[in-house]
Amino acid sequence: MNHKIEHWMKELTLEEKASLCAGLNMWMTKGIDRLNIPAIHMYDGTNGIRKTSSDEEMGITSENIPATCYPTGSAIGSSWNIELLHEIGVALGIEGKEMGVELLLGPGINMKRTPLGGRNFEYYSEDPCLSGELGAAFVNGLQSQGVGASVKHFACNNQEYEKMVTSSEVDERTLREIYLSAFERIVKKANPWTMMCSYNLLNGSYASENEHLLDDILRKEWGYEGVVLSDWTAVNDRIRGLKAGLDLEMPGPAHYNAAAIVEEVQKGTLSEEQLDKSVRRILTLVEQVTDHEVESPETALDYHELARRAAAESIVLLKNDNGILPLDPAKVKSVAVIGTFAKKPRIQGAGSAEVTPTSVDIPWEEMQKIAGEAVQFHYAEGCPKDDRIDDTMIEESAALAAKSELAILFVGQPEYAESEMHDLNGIDLPEHQVKLIEAVAAVQPKCIVVTSSGTALAMRPWIQHVPAVLHAWLTGQGSGRAVAEILFGLTNPSGKLSETFPVKLSDNPSHMRIRGENGKLYYREGLFVGYRYYDRKELAPQFPFGHGLSYTSFAYSDMRVTQHDHSVTVSLQVENTGAIAGKEVVQLYVQDEECKWTRPEKELKAFIKIELEPHEKKEVVFELEERDFAYYNTKYNRWIAETGYFKLVAGSSSRDIRLTERVFCDFGKEEASFHKFSLLNDWVEDPTAKSVLEKCLHEMNEHVTDKVHLNEEFIGFWGDFPTIKVLQMFGQNWLIHRTPDQVIDELIAEVERVRQAAAGTNTAAAQSQE
Template sequence: MIDSILDQMTLEEQVSLLSGADFWTTVPVERLGVPKIKVTDGPNGARGAGSLVAGVKATCFPVGIALGATWNPELVSQMGKALARQAKSKGAAVLLAPTVNIHRSGLNGRNFECYSEDPMLTAELAVAYIGGVQGEGIAATIKHFAGNESEIERQTMSSDIDERSLREIYLPPFEQAVRRAGVMAVMSSYNRLNGTYTSEHHWLLTKVLREEWGFQGIVMSDWFGSHSTEETINAGLDLEMPGPARDRGEKLVAAVHEGKVEAATVRAAARRMLLLLERVGAFESKPDLTERAVDLPEDRALIRRLGAEGAVLLRNDGILPLAKTSLDRIAVIGPNAASARLMGGGSAQIAAHYTVSPLEGIRAALANANSISHAAGCRHNRLIDVFKGKITVEYFKGRGCKGNPLHVETVDKGEFFWFELPSGELDPADFSARMTMQFVPEESGDHVFGMTNAGLARLFVDSALTVDGHEGWTRGENYFGTANDEQRGTVALEAGRAYAVTVEYEPSTASGEGINLIAVRFGVEKPLGEADIEAAVETARNADLALLFVGRDGEWDTEGLDLPDMRLPGRQEELIERVAAANANTVVVLQTGGPVEMPWLGKVRAVLQIWYPGQELGNAVADVLFGDVEPGGRLPQTFPKALTDNSAITGDPAVYPGKDGHVRYAEGVFVGYRHHDTHAVEPLFPFGFGLGYTRFSWAEPRLSTGEMGSEGITVSVDLTNIGDRAGSELVQLYVRSPETKVERPDKELRAFAKLSLQPGETGTAVLKILPRDLAYFDVETGAFRAEPGNYQLVVAANAADIRFVIDLSSPLTHVLPPSH
């Protein structure tokens, strides 16, 4: 059927398939019955075509690093199935996920969106995720291919990575997604790879992806991430997104006529687009693009389970789990206590069906909820708290908010990110909007108004210009680098008095390179100070237990910018120190998208890392704290003692964050635990670390054979739960190699198994490795090479907790080409 359609297509019609129609849909060819399909973000929820911050509600699942912490491919596959159902509820046939870039440093703004610092763990979870999604008839899109391990100058930066490091660290998750999961789509990254944009990288997209790995699906650009016509199509980029066409369309037709692009190249790309439509069933029944909010009880239960399964207990002197009946007075403190920090920022954001804050979850878990006291103590927000309340929005043709509004609507949040305007008569390049609202402060005193805008905006309080986002506007770090840095103004306000707040917005008249968006965000808050920290300390002093919820949020852990350091922002470290000094029973619950330094670690009784676990946040954390379930998570990323212990943080800006448009991956394959183990850099918490509420005994491992052959080796380890609670244990299998002509890490993860056992129950972890698991990538021969010699199999609970070391002989040289 596909070839028949192609034979009937004109060149122009074939070309039309190779660009989006708009932000989220492909171009149909109605005369030949070729429908359009919709794509949707993202990794932790199917948003649909709505705004990043509004639109139809969607189910919010845990973020990538929280899934990485589960070490549970089966559970991740279940989430993939649920996400496919959510994608269908938004009328989408393609899910733009998963994100599998490697945790090179602790500072990447999208660290939260990715699974791990280890390619093997990342690959296993990605394969499971993709299998779950595609098993339900929705195409998955693995991203970002490749070398997007930082958000700094990401649209132009060249990630300079040697081929061995690419083959061993950064490409395996993509390779396994193609070979084992049959992923239907790959998204190229924004950055350049060794000087060439990945969207134009023939070696990456054609030689490696298609010829070596046998990829049969489509390659699409990241949004606004393609920059040319013949270079992209000749390199192997099929779909330019978003639409309408910028570098395709008439330009591509002309390139064919001029001989710069072969007609057969266009036909092959169009064929792959049609094959995608066929694989997602678009020809069988016309896609219904209607968007619906579907909130299923089974999804709620799965999210709650995933939240606990990914929660990592980092420290516990015996205080956890908490006994519900013996706690009379609990202080719930911190900037993340009463606020539900569900997800990171950027394109992964969705409008969740509901939120459950830790404070709400704890109150729901305890019958004697009146014994719970709360104090924020301090703030950690990067941006002023967004305005919440009734906002009337008037849309006008042209600039300056003149004449009668063309459309009027009411919203409840002061953040607007327009993919589509509410009326087709409005021109995204030539409209204006006026937002009016009332603000009634609860307390008297100075209040700070803040605004950031991609476009031009002014904020007035009682007609007085308070924040100017118009004069002197320049690009900053917000909204993927398309908006200015937040501008602020301070006004003294009286409690109980209503103030008229007005924001006037219009798009910028300047055209910039790369992404151009229309967005505005504004808010107001009364700053917290010393009195608020003192109030939190006093609250803790008068309680039997202090639960301290600290960390970051989606303003810090976000697409578009990297973190400034690895410390808790604001006065949170001081808050922890002072609360712990006031109450000896202090438990810290962390929400971050990666590692943080912990100078206060020895002063608290327990530390629980819960990441951003989705809409059941408060319930999941209460489940773990009170022992209804155990903390099942293990770290998917090493937590260094200090930022400078990370292999990417050398003090040389050319290595990180980049210099003169290049960032050099000078550490090579020594990423994460590979660096710490090989160079004896002691971490704060090692890769794979996590405590539980029970104990396990490990029996001696059994090998299927002591000599590596072509069929591989199986290692079996019996575990017994010798505690009095159900729990899980992680078994990791590393390979330690003999000396070779290249330097290799001390050990490398090659297999893992996670067992959940009842008290007294025994189970068997079965781990298999193949000849390639002994290999390194030999650049000279262009193949994976395992030298003959004596290897060691390291059986461990985590990278620093080695239980057994087994000698293994490999008498033959194994040479495995990438196409193997």
């Protein structure tokens, strides 16, 4: 028991308790001066701290206090580096303390259902395992410094279009396996001090007042005890939200809702005990961020250097025909650099995540610093700032490329395309950029394209005409230096795509249902999001999930699988077979061969990023738990791992599979539960139930002409019928004094009696052995 919090609870008036359940202003919680309860400061922070000049202003369209701008979520997700995410979390915690920040609104964990999502640049991945592991590392790092995290947006915020009035309609299994799994992993591995609800409705109920989401799942099932706060203005029915577990309304002061809370308590329609739960959680948060003692680092952190390193780990080399990269300054005399982003790089998306950087590395400048005076760089803007096609600019760029030894084009999604509050219209480059690439590639075969975007890009047809593509994402203030170092070989690229790049937008599984209609958005692709869809459809993407090239090569060998009572250990050897040091991301996928329910072909369950010197070999070890083999069974409303054969698949990407082992896992027999319309197949697959049913049928056969025997032929025809229908079909002359419903109820009761008797016998036997 925290005596300070309990003292506060006793002294607070009802009106003060209600007032604590909303912010003081745009960025602060409310304090109570007479009780020395302090207010705390919170600011946006998915890829850096967006602290406004005043706590009364939103600060979306104005310059804010400068802070380190790290790679956006989609970029840092492609680092696949858990240690790096922890390090960035620590750095943001330290920088946050220096700036007076006590709660940082991040990380963004939502899955990338469609590449058109306006906030995709804030989110890590299309895969919950990758997002969950990276998010947990970030939260643990941040909170180790006494700055709270706010994991968002809970849940199913996958579009910006009419998001405040649209219901994400998601079946329970898809919800659990795809859209909640990363949040669950973070709650259990990192215990974030706050969670932020999303704007949208989920299956007809606003996330801010969704009892199933906030209470049944988050609180009761996952055991979460932290603060749930609203996204800004996401509150609709404050009383319903409070009952569901929404503690803190932002922004404040929301006097009208405080008055409503007081009134409902006084009327008895809202219990003060329910209000106290939220107030106690808010006071616990205040204690966590104000009484958390952290030792200052011995040496000052170089935030900009960390931003550079993070960018370098996130950038993905997509294509490198004939090893055109890295460039050797000793062998190149003239380079044409084309495109506005070479001098004015895109480093982040727009909206509430936009950081005012402390400084920005410029690719044009950094390349010249690295190459030195021996290399002559020539620049052409390539395209106008708007979307006009300027043939003169394109011709000038092509002419410059033709007289140079090679050309580097900097292209990407324009600034306006990727922002909170609207979705993208497409994932192709603007037409004038496509024409520019094709014109330059036609006259200069040594054409390297550097792309910038916060989401997947479609690259046909131009990618067929260029030998190298480097995807720079939106990699923060250090991206200019990172790009230059990769181009000239000072850094070996090690990023891997955290989302699938389709050949064209219509290949995406959500394409037919990208936006909601009449207030509802149906997730009818179900489990098949990202690589899960492309695997099942046997459809080749432009670049698969997990793809990323290196300037060296890696060999996988000696995969071993060891089974334990409740876990499986997988080990393998990875060797750097090239001439330079490099980092490899080893990805472990699990495939269920025998599940009765539909499952993806394979699913990512573990990964690690390792660094190897030339010809160095390291052992990689993964520990898989029963949950890693399970699916969410809506028949029993729980996670179930079925006994049977599984394939454990290790690869360098979801499509670059290096090693596979087949293993039989015995998770025990799941005892089925029966009801009135349970199928005959369900009864015969359970040994106890089958035995009980056979006794019943034996009795029935004595009174009927058309007898029933549970042989292969009978089950093959009638197996998908509810057992009660079999009784109705063949037992009419037997069912004189009992109804089919009564017989089924008796059978279900008998199955339960036999099971309990068997359980008692087993328990007695075990005790006698002890």
